[in-house]
Amino acid sequence: MTEANRTSNAHVSTVQLGELATGQALTAPIYTFKGSDSAAPSVYIQANVHGAEVQGNAVIHQLMTLLEGHQILGDIHCVPLANPLGINQKSGEFTLGRFDPITGVNWNREYFEHAAIVADIPNWYQANKALSNNELFAAFRVLLAQSCQQRLNNSWGISTGHQLAVTLQSMAHQADIVLDLHTGPKSAKHLYCPEYDVASAAYFSIPYSLVIPNEFGGAMDEAAFYPWWQLQRFCARQGRHFDVPVAAFTLELASQERVDMADAELDAMGILAYLSHRGVIAEKVQPAPMKRWGCDLANYKKFHAPKAGLVEYCAEVGHPLKAGEPLVTLLRLDQYGTENAMTTISLPCDCVPVLHFASASVHQGTELYKVMTKVFEIS
Template identity: 50%
Template structure:
């Protein structure tokens, strides 16, 4: 049985001086495979990823590992403990409003100089040196003057530092009420078919603060920078945001399914010897991020959600009823909403009460089979 080790990394302190720590679990492979980093629960209410890590650990203990694994549940010790009423208010820093998954550090400015210096370095040297360059930069930020880092950056940079050691990065999230979907960089489109996830969002190169982007953007830029110099250099890191379903829910059986999905992808990436995990046969749909459309509530009211998540709806199908009891006599109390495009309903808002302008649904449009 493989040995699991634990360390707790210190990522901050709260007002009464108590340390904020994150548990980090590691399992070592035989050194021949890629390094894998998986974290969960950066958004406080999105807890199911912890259960997936639990199920992954159960499997990984018994596998013949080529890869080293780093697994991080409870990635955000503030977010997962921030309650407001019964629910976990863990999507953004309660003080500043900043989304916890928009605070990673952009290292793409390192690319041009590095590419210029390493145009003739071997593939392995490039990988090793560029990784080290990135990590050094993060170390500098973390060891610089303490007054220069926000609470969220301190958490994010510490995690990102661990992630940059890896060749494969999975950030486990969930939607509010959601079907499973996968954020996949376009260069890694082939890998998407190995996850048991029907809905795949294809994203371009561009850093907006998330961990997947922080992980792949510098390598994607490096690939481009070398290409400009005439050298073909594949993007060396694969990073995905895996949206597991709905928030505020632990389901151990579903977590096992999600663990098998991830193990199928990891088998494909040869992180095990004799890996037996195979993808489930299913039709997978791909949608470009530009075609992933938010539908905001066109009026305030109480919502009955009608579009089954994961379902293909036709333009004009009813997607929700809005009940408005305030002016029962002077206007119709029940409004049926439609969307004017064919679409797949991926997720909807978590509450039945919405202001005008609350994000009600997100839809795949112009999607194709993967």
């Protein structure tokens, strides 16, 4: 579709994320809705960093469709199809694009920590403490953008995956709100939410939240909020108090290799409710009436296959499981006729299974399930 026959309010551009071996530019589209209020929060949303995790693209489509009917106050930048290399990494009918095929590194663990900036916050603040809060935030944002650019221009070069990730990160650093849309293998919807911002989980149309430490672990959400949280914490020790200026979340939108447009609209409405709460749009959008539950990341447990075999996944994701109820049944045809041919396994505690491995054929030690334990209600 050419710009001449478009009827959308979104401006379309592209970002170059690298180059293919044959020399062609590797690009992703950017859709920008320009806000009318420069004081309103700005938003960056991306999807499909992992190749098989396509539902986030459908959510972006539904969200942009909804935005056409709202008064937009803050700038909103949407980047679907954010990892063309991963998206096109196919084997037969399956998409393998979770790991960089060159290095084997998870595409979502390639972001830049800004360790030097974080370590130098005391000196940087001393040189900038006379600035107002808004001026301080603007200066810190410039610092982060410059750091990304220096990383991209490293004279020794950087890996393909790091090039792609830091390019995306440099765009995210321009926003006050960062949403990274993912899915699991076979998964219930869940939200990764930093400790300092748990209350925000009540706005998204997502029943389960993993409350993560205010630390950097390599993912986009952490890369976006971690330097700001460090700045806020240091300033608080100096007697200067303000909320963490940047909010960042990872939304896990059920299972990979799946597009469901009706479900995508529900999740888009949840994002719209959050944007309404933050003043990004003028209209009031109420969050979906639903129970929301949380779990500290330390209580998010992995269950690994005690032996190899064929697996029946008995526990339904997103549904509470009582201690002792069947989690999986392992079938070993090489041991047919013995008591070891079929084994039912349960867990010793109550939990909520959140996701499970996609394949029914597993090695010993395969991560079969991730489950929430010590679950609490989020008001």
